[in-house]
Amino acid sequence: MADNALASLKGALRGALITRDDKDAFTAARSRGWNRDLNARANPLAFAVVSGVRDIVTTVNFCRSNKIPIAVRGKGAHSPYGMANDAVVIDLMKMTAVRVDPQKKLAYIQAGADGGDIDHETALHNLICITGSVSHTGFAGVALGGGLGHLSRWLGAVVDSIVGYEMVTAEGKVVRVDEATDPELFWGMRGNGASFGIVTEFVVRLRDMPNSGIIRSAPILWPVDKAKEVMTSWMERIGRADRKETETLQFVYMHSPDGHPVCGVVPLIVGETEAAAKATCDELAAFGGGALVRQDTQLPYTALQAALDGLLPFNQNYWDKGVFIDWDPRDGGAVSSIVNAAVKQWSEKPAFASKVSTFLIFMEVSGAVAKADPASTSFAARKGRLWCSCIISWPDDDVSQRAASKMWCNEFTAKLSRFHVTTYLNNAMPESEVEMLEVFPQDTMNRLRSLKQKVDPDNVFKMGAWQYEANM
Numbered sequence: 005m006a007d008n009a010l011a012s013l014k015g016a017l018r019g020a021l022i023t024r025d026d027k028d029a030f031t032a033a034r035s036r037g038w039n040r041d042l043n044a045r046a047n048p049l050a051f052a053v054v055s056g057v058r059d060i061v062t063t064v065n066f067c068r069s070n071k072i073p074i075a076v077r078g079k080g081a082h083s084p085y086g087m088a089n090d091a092v093v094i095d096l097m098k099m100t101a102v103r104v105d106p107q108k109k110l111a112y113i114q115a116g117a118d119g120g121d122i123d124h125e126t127a128l129h130n131l132i133c134i135t136g137s138v139s140h141t142g143f144a145g146v147a148l149g150g151g152l153g154h155l156s157r158w159l160g161a162v163v164d165s166i167v168g169y170e171m172v173t174a175e176g177k178v179v180r181v182d183e184a185t186d187p188e189l190f191w192g193m194r195g196n197g198a199s200f201g202i203v204t205e206f207v208v209r210l211r212d213m214p215n216s217g218i219i220r221s222a223p224i225l226w227p228v229d230k231a232k233e234v235m236t237s238w239m240e241r242i243g244r245a246d247r248k249e250t251e252t253l254q255f256v257y258m259h260s261p262d263g264h265p266v267c268g269v270v271p272l273i274v275g276e277t278e279a280a281a282k283a284t285c286d287e288l289a290a291f292g293g294g295a296l297v298r299q300d301t302q303l304p305y306t307a308l309q310a311a312l313d314g315l316l317p318f319n320q321n322y323w324d325k326g327v328f329i330d331w332d333p334r335d336g337g338a339v340s341s342i343v344n345a346a347v348k349q350w351s352e353k354p355a356f357a358s359k360v361s362t363f364l365i366f367m368e369v370s371g372a373v374a375k376a377d378p379a380s381t382s383f384a385a386r387k388g389r390l391w392c393s394c395i396i397s398w399p400d401d402d403v404s405q406r407a408a409s410k411m412w413c414n415e416f417t418a419k420l421s422r423f424h425v426t427t428y429l430n431n432a433m434p435e436s437e438v439e440m441l442e443v444f445p446q447d448t449m450n451r452l453r454s455l456k457q458k459v460d461p462d463n464v465f466k467m468g469a470w471q472y473e474a475n476m
């Protein structure tokens with residue numbers, strides 16, 4: 005790319021254009037992403053740190069005319085596709101404003117915001133927006149691929165609460181998209197949104213938080229040698245037919261602050277009296293003959309939303325992978341098979357794995373997520389009682405540790421393959437047609453391909469979820 009062309013873009017932007025010539029600033033921009041391992045691997049042409057919608061339009065038009073790939077990222081920058089080789093990265097980190105209309109119970113969210121930016125404003129009105137379960141994860145990346153939060157069993161996926169978008173199209177036009185203006189694009193945006201344009205603003209329906217936003221939560225922990233017994237009891241408990249959707253129980257394998265491997269149940273109980281919520285936790289804490297540590301307490305939901313932040317900090321090396329699984333709760337063979345797979349997987353983690361940032365997480369995603377009509381959004385792969393994720397962090401910038409970490413994560417999904425029902429785009433970017441169809445079933449895929457042909461026939465937006473297609 006000729007330097008004078010980039011200079012003309014720089015002159016046209018109100019925000020900053022950071023090129024490879026701006027050595028220190030370029031290194032800082034490249035290192036800003038959450039995953040240090042990915043930061044080291046991608047070498048973009050430039051970063052356009054846009055000041056607003058006009059800068060986005062200018063950059064899209066420039067890249068399209070000059071046939072330069074576009075990558076997009078927000079403040080969160082958690083995804084592998086926020087940077088790409090020789091691309092201009094449109095960085096929305098300065099566009100993080102959130103405005104709440106408490107009367108209409110709507111939030112207007114600038115697309116660079118992260119979950120914490122949203123909670124900060126919505127909690128003022130005792131309202132909640134579903135966001136990711138780590139508050140420094142960007143809202144855009146979560147929302148564009150479906151979006152599952154701590155309370156999704158109660159409130160559904162993020163896409164189920166979105167009522168509209170403002171976005172910049174491949175032709176550089178600014179459009180508002182909702183059910184009335186463009187129902188097909190509105191459908192496609194809610195599950196495969198990164199492929200159709202650059203969102204500048206999300207409009208999201210908020211829900212009331214009962215009990216002034218106070219819930220019961222925080223981990224109940226056991227030594228890992230109790231994992232088989234405790235996880236079996238937990239699986240039987242979550243298989244009960246009479247449960248309220250306001251009760252979510254997660255299961256986790258992690259390390260205690262002093263470095264011992266532990267397992268735990270993380271209850272999330274909304275809208276109950278303190279006594280009733282505590283009684284539920286008493287029942288859980290009795291699993292396995294009694295918990296080692298109980299941290300469950302009454303706390304603001306915003307504290308829960310930020311509870312994992314420090315355990316998954318920026319600028320570490322990470323690999324993660326996940327699948328949705330399901331089983332017949334009456335099938336004891338299935339339960340023991342899943343429990344054995346989890347126990348074995350945790351016992352086989354590489355010795356170098358970080359004791360702070362390595363986890364197996366079993367997150368409930370049934371309830372309202374599964375009840376929504378799969379055809380109502382392009383986030384159609386909603387089957388599955390549990391979203392099972394394997395996350396590992398390694399200390400050294402060492403490719404052999406990356407390879408071993410990837411293998412450990414792949415083994416996790418392989419061990420659960422018998423129960424695998426669907427795959428979640430946001431933590432398992434597809435690498436083949438078969439994997440793509442686990443994310444988007446064939447009828448959804450056909451509809452998405454027709455939509456892509458209509459709104460972005462030249463594949464201007466190919467660096468996000470559509471990357472698999474771009475490489476075909």
Ligand SMILES: Cc1cc2nc3c(=O)[nH]c(=O)nc-3n(C[C@H](O)[C@H](O)[C@H](O)COP(=O)(O)OP(=O)(O)OC[C@H]3O[C@@H](n4cnc5c(N)ncnc54)[C@H](O)[C@@H]3O)c2cc1C
Pocket residue numbers: 038076077078079080081082083084085086087096115116135136137138140141142143144145146147148149150151152153154197198199201202203204316430431467468469
């Ligand atoms: C620590 C951690 C916790 C997570 N927890 C959850 C969770 O609880 N629930 C969940 O559902 N997922 C979760 N995820 C997965 C997460 O949804 C994806 O990694 C997501 O892509 C991250 O979004 P981001 O905005 O931070 O990343 P970014 O890198 O900023 O953006 C992600 C991708 O989205 C696209 N994009 C970003 N902004 C725009 C825009 N304005 N317009 C168009 N496209 C855009 C681009 O393709 C970009 O590559 C988690 C991931 C991590 C690393």
